[in-house]
Amino acid sequence: MxxxxxxxxxALLGVTGRLVEVEAHLTSQLPAFRIIGLPDTSLGEARERVRSAAANAGCPLPARRITVNLTPAAVPKRGSGFDLAIAMAVLAGAGAAPRTSARTVYVGELGLDGRTRPVVGIIPMLLAARDAGAERVVVPAGNLDEARIVQGIAVAGVDSLRAAAIDAGATLPPVEVEPVRVAVGPLDPADRPEPELAEVVGNAIGVRAVLAAAAGGHHVLMLGPPGAGKTMLAERLPGVLPDLTDEAALEVASIRSVAGHGARSWTRRPPWEAPHHSASAVALIGGGSGVIRPGAVSRATHGVLFLDEAPEFPRAVLDALRQPLESGRIAVHRSAGAVEFPARCQVVLAANPCPCGHAGVAHGTPCECSASTVRRYLARLSGPLLDRIDIRVQIPRVTTAAVRAADDRAPTTAEARAVVLAARDRASTRLRGTGWTRNADVAGTWLRRDGTGAPGSTKAIDRALDLGTITMRGWDRIMRLAWTLADLAEADRPTAEHVQDALALRSAL
Known part of the structure; x- marks a missing residue:
């Protein structure tokens, strides 16, 4: 029989999901339980979890040979999120539960006591199920709040395998169980109070750089001595950025879901990531020997990635940022397959001018670093990486004279965000129909055709290009920044003044 x-x-690979059919074949041979179809070690152990969970749920598995096949067999399957689907397929084959509809998807881990446990990555899983034509997804009760973020598909939460079987139509009396407690992590940076930009005093060039970066989506390098306010300025950039669109918020939620943020995955505010300079390339870019996880550059998508003390990062780690800075995507290749993560974030680098931090400071502690030491220190920021940074400014140390000489206070975060939003609206209106929404994203061909500046506005950078002091990529990035400065000034096209200002904002290093 x-x-x-x-x-x-x-099956989830990165932030991309694929629908998998779970087939359970029961035969009247010697009792055994086998799972095939490229399962990893964690998934292979599901047979013990499913057997114990079924027994404790009041519907024990029959003493028969059970073969579970995960189709398509060529797709790697990882993690414990297949437990609930495997149990439901086996119970259906054994006649202990009605056969489930192909339009119903099961996601969840099982405990030995039969309770369902939440899994990571529930948002991209539901998106994949919805896009594949599924109508309903059954998830652990601990994932229900996070799952409700996804629109267009029905979601049901169950606290145990018994509840899932009853939900499918099994004639079992319901039994109340104590739900699995969902661990709540520390307060997410996106949920913390936003620092106030008006607290910045006597640093007009830094505030101007932050506004320009926020308005155009540009990358920034701030070079200055310790205590000049580089970190203070960087921390205020996310607060100046506009709220995320629906599409961007869902993409951010998918990444945060895979990263294990749970119910905190959904946010309308741009994310903020600030890894320590001891971070490895895998921590920054993503990867892992088992499940491939997104790195800091992906978790900062549509937000800010801040690298404080940038020259202290290993050069190979910094150079790994070249591809995502240019393309907005990062491809991670492992033996299990290739995973592509979004990485369209704004990178902010902060650096001291030398190892002691006092090179070029007019007053205070004198610098004790030799010229060769200073060159080697700053050379850790490679030329190709710096060429991808639109704004490179010197942040001077604030003095009492600078504070007294300041004509105006810095705008508040709310005022700055309104200015940035107006500039972005001008850019999106101008770029309507092109597929771009920010000046930092436009192609060089657009800059030299439809996006040309006022007549004679590019003479300075044309000459710099001919002399070899800037590259063609540098020319494009200066013009993108000039467009942002024109939008902030409510000008129709960049003038020679805007181009000169953009060149000045790119003068450091």
Whole structure:
């Protein structure tokens, strides 16, 4: 006698999901339980979790040979999120539960006591199920709040395998169980109070750099001595950025879901990531020997990645940022396959002018670093990396004279955000129909055709290009920044003054 039960699940690779059919074949041979279809070690152990969970749920598995196949077999399957689907397929094949609809997907881990436990990555899993035509997804109760973020598909939460079987139509009396407690992590940076830009005093060039970066989506390098306010300025950039669009917020939520943020995955504010300079390339870019996880550059998508003390990072780690800075995507290749993560974030680098931090400071402690030491220190920021940074400014140390000489206070965060939003609206209106929304994203061909500046406005950078002091990529980035400065000034096109200002904002290093 043979019986076959089926259920649907989702295999997640990075932030991309694929619908998987779970087939359970039961035969009247010697009792055994085998899972095939490229399972990893964690998934291979599901047979013990499913057997114990079924027994404690009041619907024990029959003493028969059980073979579970995960189709398509060529797709790697990882993690414990297949437990619930495997259990439902086996129970359907054994006749302990009705056969489930192909349009219902099961996601969740099982405990030995039969309770369901939440899993990471629930948002991209639901998106994959919805896009594949599924109508309903059954998830652990601990994932229910996070799952409700995804629109266009019905979601049901169950606290145990028994509840899932009853939900499918099994004639079992319901039993109340103590739900699995969902661990709540520390307060997410996106949920913390935003620092106030008006607290910045006597640093007009830094505030101007922050406004220009926020308005155009540009990358920034701030070079200055310790205590000049580089970190203070960088921390205020996310607060100046506009709220995320629906599409951007869902992309951010998918990444945060895979990273294990749980119910905190959804946010309308741009994310903020600030890894320590001891971070490895895998921590920054993403990867892992087992499950491939997004790195800091991906978790900062549509937000800010801040690298404080940038020259202290290993040069190879910094140079790994070249591809995402240019393309807004990062491809991670491992033996299990290739995963592509979004990485369209704004990178902010902060650096001291030398190892002691006092080179070029007019007053105070004198610098004790030799010229060769200073060159080697700043050379850790490679030329190709710096060429991708639109804004490179010197941040001087603030003195009492500078504070007294300041004509105006810095704008508040709310005022600055309104200015940035107006500039972005001008850019998006101008770029309507091109597929771009920010000046930092436009192609060089657009800058030299539809996006040319006022007549004679590019003479300075044309000459710099001919002399070899800037590259063609540098020419494009200066013009993108000039467009942003024109938008902030409510000008129709960049003038020679805007181009000169953009060149001045790119003068450091």
């Amino acid at each position: 043979t019986d076959i039960g089926r259920a649907s699940a989702v």
